[in-house]
Amino acid sequence: MTMSRLGAQPAEVIDRAATLSFRWNGKRFRGFEGDTIASALAAAGEHVFSRSMKYHRPRGILTADYWDPNLMVQVGDDPNVRAGHRLLEAGMDVRPQNVWPSLHRDIKAANSLVGRFLTAGFYYKTFMRPAWLWPTYERVLATFAPGGKIDLDTPHRYHDKRYLHPDVVVAGAGPAGIEAALAAAGAGARVLLVEHEDKVGGHLRYSSSDSAQAALAELRAALEASDVEVLTDSTVTGRYEDNWLGIVQRNHPIAVERLIKARAKVLVAAPGLIERPYVFSGNDRPGVVTSGAARRLINLWGVKPGERAVVFTANSEGDAAAADLDRVGVEVAAVIDGREGKRVSSAQGSSRALEAVAAGGNRIEADLLVVAAGWTAPTSLLNMAGDRPVYDAAAARFFPSDPPGNVLATGGLAGDGSLDELRAHGSATGRLAAQRAAAVAHRLQARTARARPVDGDEPSWAPDERTPLGRDPHPELYRSDTHGMVDLSEDVGSKDLVAAAREGYDSVELAKRYTTATMGPSQGKLETVNTVAAIAEARGETIAQVGTTVWRPPYAPLTLGALAGRVFEPVRVSSIHPWHEANGVSTILAGQWIRPDHYGDPAAEVRNVRTNVGLIDVTPLGKLDLRGPDIPKLLNLLYTNKWSKLPVGKVRYGMMCAEDGVVLDDGVTGRLGEDHYLMTTTSSGAGGVWEWVENWLQTERPDWKVHVTPVTTAYVSINVAGPKARELVGRVTEGVDLSPESFPYMEVRLATVAGVAGCFMWRIGFTGELSFEIHAPSGHGLHVWEALMDAGQDLGVGPFGLEGQRIMRLEKGHFIVGQDTDGLTLGPSTGLGPLIKLDKDDFAGKPELAWAADRPLPMIVAIQPDDPNMVPDEASQIVRGDTNEILGRITSSRMSPTLGRSICLGQVEPELAAGGTKLTVLLTSGERIGATVMDHHAHFDPAGERLRG
Amino acid sequence: MLLVPCPHCGPRNSSDLRYGGESHPRPDPATATPQQWRGYLYLRDNPADWLRENWYCRSGCRRWFTVERNTATNEFRNPPMPGDKRGGKA
C-alpha cells in the first residue's frame, strides 16, 4: 500500500499553502494544515503505525478516525493520542507506542508465532500461580502492556471546567444533529451542539457529491446565523441522572481541555453510525480499511489510499468508496458484493503486496482491501439513560427501544433515509426537544425559590409525533468463513470468543471480561457487535437472543486531567497568617487549615511556655454562637454532662458522644450572657458538629428556641500560655480584673484588648499552664496578636505552634478526639466516665452509654516506656509478652522536653488499665520494649496547680 | 447527577446536599431495648421501592428535610416545593 497526495479534492479540509513540519519516529515529515497526524503520515507513504497489543502484529490505518485502534501514538509527553483524530501541529514529536525495540523490527512480534499460548483467559490461567511470583509477573507484563509513556516531570497543565444549563444539548453534528439544533434554537431554546470531530457535517463532509457539499454549506451557513453554541472537537462523554452530561472540549483556547458539566433539559443523541469491521483471516493487516477510511482519506485530506484495490461492499457507502477510488485513479481490481452473498475470505501477504481471497478461492492481488460490511449504532448515551437497544436482523444493527422522554435519538441511530428524510427527522426532533425543554424549564423556574416568577401553567409534555425513519435492509455480515480479529485494540480474535464460550463464558458480559474483547481503547465502538455475533454463533443463537453489553460512560476515553478540571483545593488561614509567614513558620495542613506547626524548634517553644509565656494561634478551633432561652436544654442533649446551672461568666468542659455512644467531639462552652453562649469544638470537628446540632434542632427539637451560628472565623483565637501570661495579658487588656480571685480558672470575660472592643477571653488551657484564650474579632486579629507580641518582649514572649501544643497536651495527658480515640471508643474509655450523667433524662447516645457502664471497656491510659529515650511510633501495638496477641496500641507519643523522657497515651484492654501495670510494646522495627501504665493521664503537674494559678 | 427537590430552594444537585439516609424515628431512650436502639442505629430497610429519606441542604438553605424517593427509578414524590400549590413557601 503506497499512499500519496492527490490533486485538489472538492471537499478537502487541508490548506496546501500551509506546510507543517513534524517528527515521526525520529524522522522529519511534512503535512498540511488541516491534516490529522495519520493523514499526513499516510500522504507521506507511511503504512505501519503501531504494533498490536499481544501479538505485536504490524498495524496500519483501519478507520482513519478517533476510533481507529491502530493509530494510538505518543505526542511529546502526551500518551495515547488518537492520530486519526488529532490535528497536525507544527513541531509535533510523534512516536509510535508499544513497539520495542522499533516499529519495523518488533521483537515481541514473536508473540504471534506463539499465539496459541495467548488464548482467551491467558493471563488468568498463566499468571495465577505461584502467588509469590506475582511481582515478577507484573514487572514483565508491564513492559508488554500497550499505551504510551507517562513523563512524571510533565508540568501540571491548565484544565478548565464550566457548568452549563442549556435547554437542549445535541450530541453529534451530522445533518440530522445540525437540523435538530437549528430547529430547537429556532423555537427559542438555548442549544449546545457538540461534535466529536473538528468540524461539523458528519458523513456529508467526506462525500464528494455536489449535492452533499451543497447541503453541508447550507447547514453550516444556517448554524453560523443561529444562536446555537457549537463545540467542535468535543464529546458528550456521559449522560447521568436527570440529564446531567459530561462534555469534554478539547480545542478551548485557554485550556488543554475543558470539562463541561451540563444540566440539559433535553438531550438529543445524534452520534451517527460507526462502520463495523468484518471478521476474516488477515482482517487486521495493513491495507485492509473500512470504506469510511478510504473516503475520508481521499475526500478530506486528498490522500490516495492505494494503487490497486479490492472493494467488499454490502451497502451504498461501500459503493461510493468504490466510485471515489475509481475517480481518483485507484485501480479497482474487483468489487465483491456482499448483497449478492459474496464474501471476502482472507487477506494474505505482506502489507505492501496484499492478496485478497474471495470465498471460493478466487485470489486477487492488490495493495488495498476496502470493506463496507455494515454499521454499529453507538447507542451509548441511550444506554446511560436506561434504554436497552434491540437488534433488528433485517437491518443488521441495534436500534433504540424506549429511552426516557428527555432523551431523543435522531439520525442514523434512529433509522435510515435519504438526506432529506434524515434532515426532516432531525428538524422534527429539534422542535420536539424544544417543546419538552420548555416544559422542564417552566417547572424548574416555578419551583426555584430565587428564580423569576413564571407566568401561566406548565406547558404540557409534547407527544412524539415525528415521522419515524425507515430501516434499510442490510445483510448480516459479521464473520466470513475464516476466523479473524474481532477486537483489534485488545488482539482478541473470533476463535478466542468461541473458545471462551466453550469454556462456559457464554454470556456476553462474562466473555467480554474473560477475553477483554471490547475493553480496550476502542471501548466497543468497533467490535461490540462482532463480539456478540461470535458468541451467538458459538451458542447457536441469534444476536437478539444474546443481547449486547451495556455501554457505560465515558462515550470516548478522556484524560485524567480533563476529569480533574481546574484545581479547587480550598485552604483557610487565620488573620494572623501573614505574621506567621514573616516569622519563619513551618506550616502543617490540618483539614483545610494552613496552621503553624512550629517556628524552628518546637521543644524550645515548649520550654518557653513552661518558663515564660507563649502565644499560639488557635483560630481553627470550632466556635458556635448560641442564642436563645433553650440553650441549657440543648447543651444537656448534646453533651454527656450537665449544663442547667452554668452561671453567666463560667466555662465548662464537655464531651459529646454520638447515638452509638462513641466519642464524637469535645470542647468548652462558656456562658457569655443570659441567653448567649459560645461553644467550642475541635478544629476538625467544627463543621460536623454544626450540622449535627442543626439536625437535632431541626428534626428532633424544632420547638426549642436556639439559634446557632458558626463564628469560627469571625474571631481569631489566641491562647496566651505560661507563668507570665497574666502579666502579659494585663498589659493590653482594659476593663477586666485579671487577678485569680476575680477571674479564676474556667471563667469567661468580655474585654477590650489592645484597643479592640468586643473581645472575650476565658481561662482554660490545653497546655496545662496558666492561660488566657482571647477571641478577638477577626478584622483586628493581627493587630491584637502583634500588640501581645510587642507588649511581652521583656517577658520573653514567643510564638508556639501546633507541635509544641501537642507535646504539652500530651504532657498533661489530654486526649485528642480522632487521635487517641477511634470509631469504636465509647465515652467511658476516655477516663471521663464521671462526666457521663446517666441520671439526665436524655442525651445523645445515652442508652448505649448506660449499657456500656456495666461492662469493662478498653481504656485510654498514660504510658511511659521503661527506656526514657525510647519514643515508640504512634500506632505501635501493645501485645501480650512474646506473643502477637494485641492488647492495645500507643495512640500518641513524644519526647517531653519538660520531663526529659518519652511519654505516651495509649488504649489498652480493661485488665491492663490500672496504674503500675507493666506492658510490652511491639515497635514497628519488631523490637519489644517494656512500658508502664501511669496512675494519672497527666505526666506533668497532675494536680493542675500551674493551670489554676 | 440527581436533582433533589429541596422544599425551600427548589431542585438542587445532589452534590449540594448531604444524604441523611432512611428516615426512622428515634426510639424513646428511656424505654428502648438494645434491639430497638440498634435497629435505629444500624438496620436499614433498603427497599427497591418508595423510601422516606432525609437530606440536608448543605450548600443551600441548610435545612434538613424528608422526601419520598423511589430507589429503583430515582423518582421523587411529595416534596412540597417553592411554587408548588401544595403549600411550599415562595
Add this chain to the structure above:
Amino acid sequence: MAESPAFESPVVRSYETAESGALMLSDGSATTKWLVRGSFDGAVADRLAAPFGSSRVTEGGALVLGSRPGEWIILGATNAVAEVVAGLDGLDSSEFVTALDWTHGRALFQVTGTDAPQMLEKVCSLDWSDAMTPDGAVASASVAKVTCDIARCDADSTPTYMIFCDRSFGQYLFDALIDAGDEFGLAVGLPGG
C-alpha cells in the same frame, strides 16, 4: 466595630488594581453585615420583606438578603444596618428573634460585568440565566468548592454579584475568582469598590 484599629481584610496579597474595567472583582469585606434570625413567616419576615431567595434595599440604603428560610443578611453603611436591626425590636414579643454582627465572620467580594455570569459558570453549578437567577436573587451554593451566599444586585443593568464566604477562605476564593475571570479580562478593583 469601627473603633480605633483599621479593619484588616482577609485579602492580604497585593494586586495590580484598576479603577474600572469590563469585568471587575472588588473586596468589600469591611462592609458591615448583620445576621438576623426569626420565624420563617412572622413579624420579622413581614418587616424585612425579603423572602428566602430574594433581596430588597431599604429606604435607609441597607441591603436585606433573604439568605435562608427565617434568616436574613443585612448589609451596608453601619448606620443603615443598625437602623434596620433596631427596627426589629419588639415587633412581636412572642417571636424568637436574634441578631448578630457578622462583619468579621464573612468575607465579601463583588463581581460586576457583562461576562460575570460566564465567569461564575466556571466556579459554581447554579444556573446564572436571567430567568433562574434574576436581579435581586439570593442563593447559597458552592463556589470553587467553598460554600458561599450569593446575591445578584445589578448596577445600571450590568450583572453584579456579591459573594460572601467564611472569612478564612477569603484569600483562596479571591484568587479562585481571579483565575476564573482571567479569560474575560478580569481586573481587580480597589478595596471597597
